[in-house]
Amino acid sequence: MMGEGRKMGRGKIEIKMIENTTNRQVTYSKRRGGLFKKAKELTVLCDAQVCLLMVSSTNKFSEYSSPSTNTKDIFERYQQATRTDIWEEHYNKMQKELAQLKDTNTRLHREISQRMGDDLDDLDIKQLRDLEQDIEDSLTTVRAxxxxQITSQTETFKKKVKSSEIQHHMLLQRLQNEVEGRFYGYVNGAANEYGSLMDLAGNEAAHQPYNFRVQPGQPNLQTGGYDFHELRLS
Structure with missing residues (x-):
């Protein structure tokens, strides 16, 4: 295996880190399995409580504990045997972080209260001016x-109104075309059925279609809309 050399004849094995990554991982896997096997044998043969913790160079964690114990119990027995507290440093660090978070929380609550106009008695002139400037800057940002938002909503409503006006105009034009077509057919049909139309002087009227147009009614101020469309003879 690369990284492990042997001198000729009777000599010591040279131990050094295996440079090749693949070979190093293969060696670690094999040696780890051997250690776990030895730990299990030691547990059975000697009724020992064994705990193994291993972390590879790739941060892969592996552990083994005897069936009669667990990692937590082993740590507690280690602290009792050595009279050390392995969690004290971590506990002190957490307490320090907790104190910092409490201070930050208190400071933020005080700043919020001051922005609401409370807790201003302990502030001097400079602090009051700074607070006033911060509030004005915040108001400027909010107003902008x-x-x-108002400009965006206004543009959206304008587009909707324009679209509604176009649809309204198209519907009016369509209705006008339909009404003109129906009355044109009605007049021609009546002339063909009852003979030629005569004017008051007895002269035959010209066979010309009557023209009609649709005129929108006046706005209804009470309902806020429009009345029915009026039909006018052109």
Whole structure:
């Protein structure tokens, strides 16, 4: 195996890190399996409580504990035997972080209260001016955002109104075309059935179609809309 050399004859094995990554991982896997096997044999043969913790160079964690114990119990027995607290440093660090978080929380609550106009007695002139400037800057940002929202909504409503006007105009034109076509057919049909139309002087009227147009009614101020369309003879 690369990384392990042997001198000729009777000599010591040279131990050093295996440079090749693949060979190093293969060696680690094999040696780890051998250690776990030895730990299990030691547990059975000697009724020992064994705990193995291993972390590879790729941060892969492996552990083994005897069936009669667990990792937590082993740590507690280790602390009792050595009279050390392996969690004390971690506990002190967590307590320090907790104190910092409490201070930050208190400071933020105080700043929020001051922005609401409370807890101002302990502030001097400079602090009051700084607070006033911060509030004005915040108001400027809020107003700018509000104006942007209003402008966007206004443009959207304008587009909707324009679209509604176009559809309204198209419907009016369509209705006018349909009404003109129906009355044109009615007049021609009546002339063909009852003979030629005569005017008051007895002269035969010209066979010309009557023209009609649709005129929108006046706005209804009470309902806010429009009355029915009026049919006018052109």
């Amino acid at each position: 955002r509000k104006e942007k």
